[in-house]
Amino acid sequence: MDIVHFRTELLARRVALQRDVELGEQASATVKLDQSCVGRLSRMDAMQGQSMSQEAQRRREQELQQIAAALQRIDEEDYGYCIDCDELIAEARLQVDPSTPRCIVCAEKLA
Secondary structure: OOOOHHHHHHHHHHHHHHHHHHHHHHHHHOOOOOOOOOOOOHEEEEEEEHHHHHHHHHHHHHHHHHHHHHHHHHHHOOOOOOOOEEEEEEEEHHHOOOOOOOOOHHHHOOO
């Protein structure tokens, strides 16, 4: 397994997510409730957009945590092994998501 490749992928994804987090903070800012500036429907649209942005932000932050955990597993020479059963994770699975902590069997048990 090419650990250097996966580390590079994880680091690149982390940089992209950090950039998105910074941009997303602006979109999830508090919606102004002054009806004289924004009509009711426009305000509702803005609030819906804000909620969607907050959820996207939460998912980005969760992925950043998964990436940090994967990088730590690389440093501890534990990368590529399932955190539940300690079996080797298929390289094809890691190609799809290099931050995945579980083999397909254990991941399916959680679903």
